[in-house]
Amino acid sequence: MQRGKRLFWFVLVAFTISIFMISTPAQADKVLKVYTNADINEMEKWAPEAEKAIGMKIQWSPRMSSNELWSRVQAEAPNFNADMIWGFLNAHAMVGTQRGYFLPYKSPVWADIPAEFKDPAGYWHGYNYWFAAVVANKDLLKKKNLPLPKSWLDLTNPVYQGEIVMPNPGTSGTAFLSVSAIMQIFGEKKGWEVLEKLNKNVAQYTKSGSAPSQLVAQGEYAVGISWDQAIYGRVEKGFPIEGIIPSEGTAFDLESVAILKGCKNLEGAQKLIDWLGSKEGMTFIGKFRSKVTRPGILGRVQLDPDLIKYDALWAGENQKRIMSEWKNRFQK
Amino acid sequence: MSLSLQNSFLHELASDTRHFLRRPGLAALTSVAVILILLFIVFPVGSVLLKSFTVTYPTVTVRCQSKVSNRADFKELVTGPILGAIRSIEGVEETRELTDEESSVVVVRFRRDWDDLRGLNDIKRAVQKLQGTFALSVENIKYELGQETIKSLATYGRFFSKSYYYRALKNSIVLAIVTTTIVVFVAFCFAYLGLHGPGFIKAPLRVLGLLPLIAPPFIFALSLILIGGRMGILTRLLHLPFNLYGWPGVITAQMITFLPLGYLLIENVLRSIGSHLDEAASDMGASGVDILFKVTIPLSAPGILKAALLVFIMSIADFGNPMLIGGGVSFLATDAYFLWISENNLEMAAVFCVFLVLPSLIMFVIHQYILKGREYTTIGGKPQQVEERRISPKIFYPMMAVAIPVALMIITCFGMILIGAFTKILMIDNSFTLEHFQSTNGLRSLLTSLKFAFGAALIAPIFGVTLSYILVRKRIPLKRVVEFMALLGFAVPGTVMGIGYILFFNSPPLKLTGTFIILIINEAARNLSVSLEAGVAKLHQIDIAIEEAAIDMGASSFRTFTRVVLPLISSALAAGFVYTFMVGMIAVSAVIFLITPGNNLASLYILAVAEEGFLGMACAISVMLIAVVMICLGGLKLLAHYTKTTIF
Numbered sequence: 017m018q019r020g021k022r023l024f025w026f027v028l029v030a031f032t033i034s035i036f037m038i039s040t041p042a043q044a045d046k047v048l049k050v051y052t053n054a055d056i057n058e059m060e061k062w063a064p065e066a067e068k069a070i071g072m073k074i075q076w077s078p079r080m081s082s083n084e085l086w087s088r089v090q091a092e093a094p095n096f097n098a099d100m101i102w103g104f105l106n107a108h109a110m111v112g113t114q115r116g117y118f119l120p121y122k123s124p125v126w127a128d129i130p131a132e133f134k135d136p137a138g139y140w141h142g143y144n145y146w147f148a149a150v151v152a153n154k155d156l157l158k159k160k161n162l163p164l165p166k167s168w169l170d171l172t173n174p175v176y177q178g179e180i181v182m183p184n185p186g187t188s189g190t191a192f193l194s195v196s197a198i199m200q201i202f203g204e205k206k207g208w209e210v211l212e213k214l215n216k217n218v219a220q221y222t223k224s225g226s227a228p229s230q231l232v233a234q235g236e237y238a239v240g241i242s243w244d245q246a247i248y249g250r251v252e253k254g255f256p257i258e259g260i261i262p263s264e265g266t267a268f269d270l271e272s273v274a275i276l277k278g279c280k281n282l283e284g285a286q287k288l289i290d291w292l293g294s295k296e297g298m299t300f301i302g303k304f305r306s307k308v309t310r311p312g313i314l315g316r317v318q319l320d321p322d323l324i325k326y327d328a329l330w331a332g333e334n335q336k337r338i339m340s341e342w343k344n345r346f347q348k
Numbered sequence: 349m350s351l352s353l354q355n356s357f358l359h360e361l362a363s364d365t366r367h368f369l370r371r372p373g374l375a376a377l378t379s380v381a382v383i384l385i386l387l388f389i390v391f392p393v394g395s396v397l398l399k400s401f402t403v404t405y406p407t408v409t410v411r412c413q414s415k416v417s418n419r420a421d422f423k424e425l426v427t428g429p430i431l432g433a434i435r436s437i438e439g440v441e442e443t444r445e446l447t448d449e450e451s452s453v454v455v456v457r458f459r460r461d462w463d464d465l466r467g468l469n470d471i472k473r474a475v476q477k478l479q480g481t482f483a484l485s486v487e488n489i490k491y492e493l494g495q496e497t498i499k500s501l502a503t504y505g506r507f508f509s510k511s512y513y514y515r516a517l518k519n520s521i522v523l524a525i526v527t528t529t530i531v532v533f534v535a536f537c538f539a540y541l542g543l544h545g546p547g548f549i550k551a552p553l554r555v556l557g558l559l560p561l562i563a564p565p566f567i568f569a570l571s572l573i574l575i576g577g578r579m580g581i582l583t584r585l586l587h588l589p590f591n592l593y594g595w596p597g598v599i600t601a602q603m604i605t606f607l608p609l610g611y612l613l614i615e616n617v618l619r620s621i622g623s624h625l626d627e628a629a630s631d632m633g634a635s636g637v638d639i640l641f642k643v644t645i646p647l648s649a650p651g652i653l654k655a656a657l658l659v660f661i662m663s664i665a666d667f668g669n670p671m672l673i674g675g676g677v678s679f680l681a682t683d684a685y686f687l688w689i690s691e692n693n694l695e696m697a698a699v700f701c702v703f704l705v706l707p708s709l710i711m712f713v714i715h716q717y718i719l720k721g722r723e724y725t726t727i728g729g730k731p732q733q734v735e736e737r738r739i740s741p742k743i744f745y746p747m748m749a750v751a752i753p754v755a756l757m758i759i760t761c762f763g764m765i766l767i768g769a770f771t772k773i774l775m776i777d778n779s780f781t782l783e784h785f786q787s788t789n790g791l792r793s794l795l796t797s798l799k800f801a802f803g804a805a806l807i808a809p810i811f812g813v814t815l816s817y818i819l820v821r822k823r824i825p826l827k828r829v830v831e832f833m834a835l836l837g838f839a840v841p842g843t844v845m846g847i848g849y850i851l852f853f854n855s856p857p858l859k860l861t862g863t864f865i866i867l868i869i870n871e872a873a874r875n876l877s878v879s880l881e882a883g884v885a886k887l888h889q890i891d892i893a894i895e896e897a898a899i900d901m902g903a904s905s906f907r908t909f910t911r912v913v914l915p916l917i918s919s920a921l922a923a924g925f926v927y928t929f930m931v932g933m934i935a936v937s938a939v940i941f942l943i944t945p946g947n948n949l950a951s952l953y954i955l956a957v958a959e960e961g962f963l964g965m966a967c968a969i970s971v972m973l974i975a976v977v978m979i980c981l982g983g984l985k986l987l988a989h990y991t992k993t994t995i996f
Contacts (some may be wrong), residue, residue, distance in 0.1 A: 021918045027987055032802040035795070036585030049945040056957060060789055063814035073944030079956045080689075087692035097944040111465045115493045186690030220593075221676060223959055229460065230961030234776055236578040313688055333466035337439075339691060340461035347512040 082189025190225025535610030619653025636740025665841030714763030723985030753923025768967035802931030809924030812879025842937025879924030
């Protein structure tokens with residue numbers, strides 16, 4: 017080949033190889049690969065802190081909503097592409113335990129955390145809990161002359177037609193939690209009636225449970241269904257929004273972590289579970305989430321929100337059935 | 349007649365094969381190529397097809413160990429009552445009994461959309477109730493959750509019985525038809541004005557017709573949201589009662605996204621029509637309008653049709669635009685993805701893929717095999733210099749009325765991205781900020797994208813051009829079949845290649861999902877055809893006599909290839925490289941199925957943050973992505989200039 021052309025290809029190949037060299041971590045550093053349903057802005061802070069604590073690099077999944085994460089895990093089973101799940105629905109943790117997706121780990125650090133927050137055999141550990149709530153843009157409500165919704169039933173009021181944004185329960189854990197809450201509060205028959213009326217008011221279904229908070233904060237919609245910290249975080253940033261815990265009460269989910277079978281970095285995974293259960297870890301997470309599970313450590317919410325006695329097992333046992341009914345009713 | 353035809357075909361095949369087998373080097377090289385094509389293109393697509401003919405049910409298996417030796421007794425005392433109790437449980441579809449010497453096994457199959465955890469717990473409760481009656485004869489009971497996959501057409505049945513499934517097919521086809529019509533119309537105006545229009549308009553239109561090429565394919569959806577979304581600038585300023593989410597948004601975004609494709613192809617055709625025909629018609633008294641409709645359009649019809657077919661394929665396969673601005677309207681490519689992520693329903697996703705592939709494949713076959721070589725050649729040899737001729741105002745003004753708004757829209761879209769990137773929250777807090785650029789994960793994903801795009805850009809041309817050499821210069825059996833298989837990766841929409849890969853590469857020994865290399869391979873496989881076609885085109889230009897001369901002088905086949913052919917087709921390699929790099933930087937649809945922790949790409953990160961409502965950050969990463977692409981292309985151009993290599 018002529019010299020010029022040879023040089024051209026030489027430079028190209030050398031450049032490609034050098035990019036690979038820069039960005040591929042050396043074999044020696046161990047990497048912990050995690051799937052997570054946590055928000056992008058949370059993970060950008062959590063991961064570096066955890067990296068310091070466990071002394072390893074953490075690679076986390078692209079942003080996934082809870083059901084998206086779970087679909088991926090199911091599709092991959094039993095050959096998972098991550099070492100562990102750091103943050104997923106407790107209902108899914110129960111299903112996964114029964115299906116044999118996880119490796120047990122009885123962390124000594126977790127010994128003094130109440131039994132209700134962890135699996136007796138150590139298949140999953142719950143490190144914080146969060147709840148579904150309603151978010152409203154005060155400015156927009158005033159402008160459109162709408163009342164502030166106070167309850168789940170208020171959301172079915174026809175005045176809100178086209179003003180509500182809610183996550184899609186097919187993908188979002190927040191939405192499924194809300195749907196389960198409505199089912200458990202009103203009973204299944206009445207629950208469907210409530211959802212039927214709510215659906216008439218919903219202008220858009222989003223993929224994730226955090227998106228409605230952002231959209232309501234930006235004034236795209238007046239009212240949204242979202243989750244606690246997605247709302248309160250934006251209240252603190254100065255958006256004209258308000259978080260409302262529906263007067264009938266709301267459901268909470270225990271955010272869980274579990275080690276996936278075939279985990280390539282067991283040491284790292286166990287260290288992460290230890291850290292999450294420790295005082296330091298819980299205090300750190302408590303700066304981001306409403307409640308953490310280690311007694312004596314405060315989360316961001318000091319008051320006791322009106323939580324129903326939510327049955328996560330029911331959610332794990334009925335998700336597919338409820339969702340296929342949902343599709344038949346609302347996706348005509 | 350047909351018999352003799354068949355005979356001659358078989359005869360040819362046999363002689364090709366004999367010829368082929370006598371050359372071990374060629375045979376080995378070809379076999380490797382074919383195996384790679386099968387493995388990374390044909391089998392994954394095939395596994396999607398297979399998947400669409402199955403249904404998976406959740407199952408619970410109950411194993412009881414017997415204490416009694418008598419099997420008949422055991423059946424009467426244990427298995428019988430268990431089966432009876434299980435059959436009345438809600439959601440049970442079928443029970444099967446497999447009893448052997450020591451234990452009794454009952455497999456319970458539940459409804460497809462039933463939760464296995466509930467089935468398991470219901471069975472446990474039912475068996476517990478019975479436990480008192482057969483406590484003596486059972487040692488321990490074990491429960492297992494499982495799945496059962498059955499061959500069935502039921503998924504197709506469900507597709508056609510539920511409007512929320514088949515509507516996606518209808519919508520996708522309507523969208524493709526509308527987009528194609530608009531794109532062809534607009535692209536024709538751009539191309540015509542770019543060639544025959546007055547000087548001041550030519551250059552800007554040429555640039556704007558191609559500008560959308562360098563942008564991630566969903567960037568226009570993003571800026572349209574900023575302009576005409578619920579909180580968009582126009583929506584707010586003019587208090588519009590409607591917004592662009594849904595059909596209008598998707599169609600507009602697609603029109604801009606696919607304009608360059610239409611423009612390039614149509615411009616090429618218009619350029620090749622010699623001006624002497626226009627002149628002749630004009631001399632004979634035809635008006636400008638007459639010439640346009642009776643000479644130009646008929647002559648360029650095959651080229652326009654070709655452009656239309658390609659735009660149709662692209663529109664149906666488009667992922668990013670419907671995803672961002674679709675506003676809940678269902679389309680095949682995105683709904684297949686949602687079926688996977690929201691309910692892990694890969695069977696229905698596979699059926700969606702089948703309907704996604706069919707129109708694309710039909711269009712592709714028409715394009716590749718029926719229209720090939722159908723252009724009307726008006727002269728032989730080089731394209732002619734188009735002479736300045738005054739364009740008739742009856743053509744000029746209507747065309748300007750189409751082209752100017754679109755051109756302005758393209759400029760506005762790029763401008764909006766730039767404004768959005770530096771503004772806190774557009775229309776809420778319009779202060780200047782750089783915070784959107786400070787996303788560590790966004791920067792990391794840019795680096796991953798570079799790695800990904802360069803990796804794919806090295807593999808695709810090397811493989812594609814080598815294959816083109818085998819196909820053009822060598823006698824191998826079933827040449828057309830090999831060629832078709834290689835082109836399949838391009839013809840099949842990205843969603844299908846993505847789902848195919850997760851189906852085919854998820855279990856040992858071919859467990860490749862989760863690795864970075866699978867992303868690169870996927871991208872290379874999808875873009876192989878461009879390098880292949882570039883190689884084929886170049887080889888047709890090179891006289892075979894040169895190679896024959898080398899061989900006559902004693903060079904081996906290998907030496908001829910590396911020393912004679914390779915330098916000559918280096919430009920095809922380079923073109924393949926540049927193309928694969930560019931589309932790699934903005935890839936979305938297939939790779940979205942394959943990214944795992946640590947492998948996130950910038951284009952997908954933009955999509956993710958945009959979906960979360962962080963439009964500013966999405967704009968900022970888009971700006972960085974476009975900048976990186978331009979820097980790389982500039983670098984390549986410089987390098988090529990310095991080394992005197994042709995790359996475009």
